[in-house]
Every structure is written in C-alpha cells, then in structure tokens.
Amino acid sequence: xxxxxxxxxxxxxxxxxxxxxMDQWSPEEISAHMQYMNDFAARLEKTGEFVDGQALAPxxxxxxxxxxxxxxxxxxxxxxxxxxxxxxxxxxxxxxERAVELAGELSAAPxxxxxxxxxxxxxxxFLTAPPTITE
Amino acid sequence: xxxxxxxxxxxxxxxVLVRRGADFAAAEDAVQEALTEALRVWAADPxxxxxxxxxxxxxxxxxxAARADAARRRREDRVEEEPAPGPAPxxxxxxxxxxxxxxxxxxxASAVALTLxxxxxxxxxxxxxxxxxxxxTMAQRISxxxxxxxxxxxxxxxxxxxxxxxxxxxxxxxxxxxxxxAAEAIRLTRQLAARIDHPEVAGLxxxxxxxHARRAARTAPDGSLVPLAEQDxxxxxxALIAEGVGILQAxxxxxxxxxxxxxxxxxxxxxxxxTAEETDWVQIVEWYDELTRLTDSPVVRLNRAVAVGExxxxxxxxxxxxxxxxxxxxxxAVAAYLHERDGDLATAARLYAEAAHKAPNLAERDHxxxxxxxxxxxxxx
Numbered sequence: 001x002x003x004x005x006x007x008x009x010x011x012x013x014x015x016x017x018x019x020x021x022m023d024q025w026s027p028e029e030i031s032a033h034m035q036y037m038n039d040f041a042a043r044l045e046k047t048g049e050f051v052d053g054q055a056l057a058p059x060x061x062x063x064x065x066x067x068x069x070x071x072x073x074x075x076x077x078x079x080x081x082x083x084x085x086x087x088x089x090x091x092x093x094x095x096x097e098r099a100v101e102l103a104g105e106l107s108a109a110p111x112x113x114x115x116x117x118x119x120x121x122x123x124x125x126f127l128t129a130p131p132t133i134t135e
Numbered sequence: 136x137x138x139x140x141x142x143x144x145x146x147x148x149x150x151v152l153v154r155r156g157a158d159f160a161a162a163e164d165a166v167q168e169a170l171t172e173a174l175r176v177w178a179a180d181p182x183x184x185x186x187x188x189x190x191x192x193x194x195x196x197x198x199x200a201a202r203a204d205a206a207r208r209r210r211e212d213r214v215e216e217e218p219a220p221g222p223a224p225x226x227x228x229x230x231x232x233x234x235x236x237x238x239x240x241x242x243x244a245s246a247v248a249l250t251l252x253x254x255x256x257x258x259x260x261x262x263x264x265x266x267x268x269x270x271x272t273m274a275q276r277i278s279x280x281x282x283x284x285x286x287x288x289x290x291x292x293x294x295x296x297x298x299x300x301x302x303x304x305x306x307x308x309x310x311x312x313x314x315x316x317a318a319e320a321i322r323l324t325r326q327l328a329a330r331i332d333h334p335e336v337a338g339l340x341x342x343x344x345x346x347h348a349r350r351a352a353r354t355a356p357d358g359s360l361v362p363l364a365e366q367d368x369x370x371x372x373x374a375l376i377a378e379g380v381g382i383l384q385a386x387x388x389x390x391x392x393x394x395x396x397x398x399x400x401x402x403x404x405x406x407x408x409x410t411a412e413e414t415d416w417v418q419i420v421e422w423y424d425e426l427t428r429l430t431d432s433p434v435v436r437l438n439r440a441v442a443v444g445e446x447x448x449x450x451x452x453x454x455x456x457x458x459x460x461x462x463x464x465x466x467x468a469v470a471a472y473l474h475e476r477d478g479d480l481a482t483a484a485r486l487y488a489e490a491a492h493k494a495p496n497l498a499e500r501d502h503x504x505x506x507x508x509x510x511x512x513x514x515x516x
Contacts, residue, residue, distance in 0.1 A: 092266070135401060135441075
C-alpha cells in the first residue's frame with residue numbers, strides 16, 4: 001500500500017500531444033472533460049484507491065515572514081510563474097505500476113475534438129510511516 | 136466496556152452466522168452492525184452473555200437486511216426465521232476466517248482491510264483512519280474484497296504463509312493513529328497461534344513480541360528514530376522479551392526452520408545483549424546466512440552486510456556490500472555507516488546525504504540528514 005500524488009499543471013509540464021488551451025474547446029468538450037475526471041474519481045472510490053482530489057485557482061501569492069512584530073510580506077500574483085499547479089489527486093495503491101497505470105488513464109482525459117489530451121501528469125510518492133522491523 | 140474483549144468475539148460470532156447458512160459477505164456486514172450497536176449500548180447496559188447478545192443482534196441484523204433485500208427485488212422472502220443447524224465444522228471456523236480474509240486472490244491492501252474488520256472486529260472508520268484514507272474508500276475496498284472471496288469454499292484449509300504475510304504487514308507497516316496496529320497484529324497472531332500448531336506462526340509471534348518490546352526506546356520524545364545501538368535498553372519490556380524468547384525456543388526445538396523464526400532469532404540475540412557492544416554479531420551473521428538460504432532476499436543480504444561489518448570489521452562489511460546491487464533501498468545508508476566505521480568520514484557524509492535523499496519515510500530521512508550534518512560539522516572543525 002502506498003500513496004501517490006498525481007499533480008496536474010496549468011503551466012510547467014512538458015507540452016501535451018493535444019495541445020489546445022481549454023478556452024478554445026467547445027462547451028461540450030469541456031463538459032466531457034469534467035465528466036471524465038469525475039467518473040475517474042468515482043471509479044477509484046469503488047476500487048478502494050481514492051484518497052483525495054482538489055483543484056486550485058490559478059492565481060496565488062508568495063508569502064513570507066518579515067520579522068518579529070511585523071505582518072507577513074506578500075508578493076504577487078505573478079503572471080509569469082513557470083510552474084503552476086492546477087490540482088491534484090491522491091491515490092492509495094498496491095504498487096508503483098498501478099500508480100503509473102492510473103496516471104496514464106487520467107492523462108487520457110478528452111480535450112479539443114474529444115481526443116485524449118495526453119497531458120503530462122507529475123507522479124510523486126508520499127513518504128511513508130517508518131517500518132518497525134528493519135534489521 | 137472492554138473494546139478488545141468485544142472485538143475478540145468477532146470471529147466466533149461471524150462463524151456462527153455463516154454456519155447457520157448466511158453468506159460470508161452479508162454475515163460480516165451484520166456482525167459489523169452488531170458491534171457498532173454494542174459499542175453504543177453496552178456502556179450503559181452491559182449484557183451478561185456478551186457473545187450470546189452479539190449472535191442474537193447480528194442474526195437479527197442479517198435477517199432484516201436479507202428481508203429488505205428480498206423486498207427490494209420483489210422476490211419471495213425465502214430466509215427462514217429459525218436458524219438452520221449447519222453441518223458440524225471439520226476445521227476450526229475462526230482459522231477458516233483467517234484463510235478466507237487473506238485469500239491469495241486478494242491484493243495485500245484488501246487482505247489487510249478485510250482481516251482487520253472480519254477477524255479483528257475493527258470498524259471501517261477505525262481501519263480508514265489507521266491507513267489515512269476516507270471511510271468511503273475503505274468501505275469500498277472491504278466490500279470489493281468480500282466480493283472477490285465470495286466464491287471461495289469456507290471448509291478448505293488455506294495457506295498459513297499467506298496469513299502470516301498479511302499479519303506481518305499489519306504489524307510492520309502502519310501509521311500511528313488511534314488504533315494500535317502493532318498491538319492488534321499481536322492479538323490476531325496470538326489468536327492464530329492458539330488455533331494452529333505451526334512453528335512459523337510461533338516464529339512470527341515471537342518476532343512481533345521481541346520488536347514490540349523495544350517500542351518505548353525506539354523513538355525520542357521529539358518523535359525522531361533512535362537506532363538500535365543507541366537505544367536505552369533499560370526501557371525494553373523484559374516481560375515481552377521473555378515471552379518472545381520462550382515461544383521462539385519452543386518453535387526452534389521443532390526443527391522446522393522458517394524465515395520468521397530466523398528473524399526472531401536475530402531479534403532475540405539483540406534482546407539478549409545487555410549493551411550494544413556485547414551483541415553476539417558472529418551468531419547474528421550465521422542467522423543471516425540461514426535467512427539468505429531461506430528467502431534469497433536482497434534486503435536480507437544488505438542487513439547481513441551490516442552484521443558482517445560488526446562481526447569482522449567495516450572492511451569485511453564493505454566487501455559484502457560490494458557484491459550487492461547499489462540500487463537496493465537503504466544501500467547508501469548501509470554504505471555510509473560502514474564507511475564511517477572505517478574512518479572515511481567524507482565518503483560517509485556524502486553517502487548519508489544521498490541516503491537521506493532516497494529515504495522512503497520522513498523519520499528515516501531526518502535521521503540520515505542528521506548523520507550527514509553530524510559528520511560534516513566534525514570535518515569542518
């Protein structure tokens with residue numbers, strides 16, 4: 001059992017095969033894409049592999065500590081941020097191979113022309129709890 | 136109310152329902168409902184006969200569900216009010232439950248979840264919390280597992296080895312939530328050992344007890360890992376060690392060695408050493424040789440290299456390590472340790488940092504990062 005994070009990027013991932021921005025799809029194509037994502041999550045819940053899925057707004061800000069007694073400094077949003085995360089899904093699966101298989105399926109979500117986007121998803125393993133028996 | 140006592144009744148209540156003719160999946164749901172109700176009402180009104188109460192309530196839940204199901208399908212209600220006397224069981228029913236819940240057709244995660252619920256009597260929510268997944272996901276994982284084993288005959292003995300692998304997973308790979316999975320694994324393995332005479336079952340139980348004995352010493356107050364050599368051995372649980380050693384000795388006397396007995400023997404040798412310096416590494420290497428013969432596992436060979444380093448010096452350990460694939464998990468950590476013992480602090484620091492980068496869990500990563508930092512600080516002084 002291992003948890004993996006599937007990261008979807010607005011920007012920063014290598015270009016997909018079907019590289020048409022969403023605002024140039026037809027409304028039906030957008031609906032079909034959303035339906036695919038929802039069905040995928042529902043199916044993972046049925047197989048007992050779904051943990052979480054969330055989407056993020058594209059606009060954010062940088063925040064940092066600015067010293068004792070001072071409010072945090074904020075900066076941004078930056079239109080030019082190179083790496084922009086769109087959302088994530090967390091899965092709990094039996095193997096790395098299964099995680100890759102599922103990421104591949106999610107990447108096949110339909111885009112322009114109803115064809116799969118072939119979008120690059122970032123797959124990251126969670127750090128686990130330490131095992132008890134190590135020697 | 137004693138929740139562990141309540142849960143210990145789960146398998147026998149479940150098998151009563153199955154013997155009366157309920158199918159496993161429906162019976163298991165009914166028992167789960169009865170347990171939930173028991174948790175709710177027993178605190179104020181404990182029954183005199185706990186098992187009898189659970190059987191009655193579970194059977195009623197089963198009938199209710201079967202009737203609702205039948206009504207839903209607009210079919211004749213064919214479920215009998217009175218329990219049918221089932222055939223006398225040839226094999227211990229609780230033992231059969233272990234075989235069913237760890238059936239080879241199940242994935243490890245499914246087998247773990249089903250075992251904890253049907254044999255362990257934990258609720259779906261408790262299991263979900265223990266493995267950090269939503270309750271709905273865990274519920275689906277369990278019902279899917281039940282569907283997978285729905286065609287499995289209940290009266291055939293299964294493979295003890297698969298049961299042991301699942302119990303080992305419960306013990307070794309869990310988060311530390313409200314449910315104490317290690318204690319639960321020990322309870323389930325004890326219950327199994329009481330029902331089957333098998334040296335490897337005893338071996339696994341001994342292994343768990345010997346490692347559980349070190350639990351208080353294994354982590355510092357801040358949650359960081361304390362390596363075996365640095366643990367305060369005064370905090371080891373001597374009663375658990377004595378019990379583990381006793382069980383192991385009886386198992387070894389049967390002369391049917393297996394991997395769990397060999398692993399327990401190594402743990403027993405550590406338990407036997409009053410200080411880390413007094414550890415009998417020569418004997419430990421011999422047990423690793425046995426383990427290598429039994430499992431041919433690269434992880435065992437890696438641990439053997441550590442033991443060789445202690446028994447015959449770091450150069451010998453590094454020579455043993457050189458024969459192994461460097462891509463093995465924890466290879467860099469072992470190499471770092473042996474190089475440090477050999478006095479090559481620069482290489483050790485570099486390898487500790489590399490090992491930290493590859494560590495599969497946070498506690499180990501922090502530990503390895505601290506090792507690298509410690510050596511770097513010493514070299515810069």
